[in-house]
Amino acid sequence: MERLRAEAAGSPEYERLAAAEPDGLAAALTSAGRPLWARELAAYRLGLAGDRRAFEALVLLLNHRDPPRCAAAARALAALGDPRTARAAAALATNALRTAYALEPVRLLVALRAPESVPALITTLSRLLSPHDPYWRVALACVEGLGVLADPAAREVLGRAQAHPRLAVAATRSLHLLPR
CATH class of the missing domain: 1.25.10 (Leucine-rich Repeat Variant)
Structure with a gap:
């Protein structure tokens, strides 16, 4: 979460997503124009909550070139139980x-x-x-x-x-x- 906060660079969207309910997080995954950190934050939180709407986004992140993104996606996928x-x-x-x-x-x-x-x-x-x-x-x-x-x-x-x-x-x- 701290890595994503730094990537967000003070964006008010970070705090909104950090506090969002599952439907708001799922909407962040599917809406156009969202930065990668926002999609990752939404997918990570949904995955930890066991919400399968995060599955596809987490699999994409698991295969990302950035090792911390991959590690976070792996943690969320393990918790997801899909x-x-x-x-x-x-x-x-x-x-x-x-x-x-x-x-x-x-x-x-x-x-x-x-x-x-x-x-x-x-x-x-x-x-x-x-x-x-x-x-x-x-x-x-x-x-x-x-x-x-x-x-x-x-x-x-x-x-x-x-x-x-x-x-x-x-x-x-x-x-x-x-x-x-």
Whole structure:
């Protein structure tokens, strides 16, 4: 909220949206000409309130180039409880063209513990195991998440991740968390 207050730069619309009821927030999502911070504020508040009208806006924000926006969208999506969330997060995490923005979708998949989570993390991690892949932080989040989820299906990809210098320690730790 403080980040959005700073982006609003004193706009009276910030205080109005911060105090708005759900119908006013939903209207802010659909009306033309609203700045990004206003749409994010409305979607975030609706998501935390469990109002599914925020779903599409939050998924768009989850895939934004600005990491704090992605993190806020992930928090709101986790609170929202919409059954479409895991499928959307999995699609974003596994999209090879959007890997630079996959960190928060990966973390969200771990938090959701949905049936889509492990397959999406395995797919994403498998693609990122080349030694010089620039998205090693996303790969690390996958490794750590697979340990948290403790699904034996991750054993093979975690074994391969042990050969990666930046992932080896976390991969070994995650392998120890898998049931025998």
